[in-house]
Each structure stands twice: as structure tokens, then as C-alpha cells.
Amino acid sequence: MEDNELTIEQIEKCLKDSGCSKNTIQLVIECINNKDNQRKSQLLKQHRCQLLEKIHADQKQIDCLDYLLYQFKKEGE
Numbered sequence: 001m002e003d004n005e006l007t008i009e010q011i012e013k014c015l016k017d018s019g020c021s022k023n024t025i026q027l028v029i030e031c032i033n034n035k036d037n038q039r040k041s042q043l044l045k046q047h048r049c050q051l052l053e054k055i056h057a058d059q060k061q062i063d064c065l066d067y068l069l070y071q072f073k074k075e076g077e
Contacts, residue, residue, distance in 0.1 A: 020047055
């Protein structure tokens with residue numbers, strides 16, 4: 001193992017910290033062990049996409065609140 005390679009424990013922690021499910025973590029570890037880089041990347045990209053969709057949904061909610069705050073402030077002047 002090279003100095004810059006991550007250990008399985010480090011990878012598991014990072015996946016857990018990024019919100020991956022136990023199933024996804026298990027699948028990624030299996031891909032690493034089987035040297036299935038294509039499937040591993042697919043799983044990580046899929047989870048990234050889910051996180052990005054959540055961010056966009058949250059941003060839409062924030063935009064709605066900002067609009068209401070703006071309108072209420074405008075009415076109060």
C-alpha cells in the first residue's frame with residue numbers, strides 16, 4: 001500500500017460521513033475488494049446526485065422563505 005492510499009476504515013468513515021447508507025457502504029467496499037472501479041464510481045456518483053438534488057430542494061425552500069420575508073418587509077414600510 002502506498003503512503004497516499006486510504007485504508008478501508010478511512011473509506012468507510014468518509015462514506016458514512018457523506019451520508020451513505022450501510023448498504024451503499026457495503027457495496028462500495030465490495031467494489032474496492034473486487035477492483036470494480038466502474039461500479040464503485042457509479043455508486044458514488046449516484047449518491048452525489050441524490051445529495052445535490054436535496055440541496056436544490058432545500059434551496060427552493062429557502063428562496064420561498066426569502067420571497068415571503070421580502071414581501072412582508074415591503075408591506076411593513
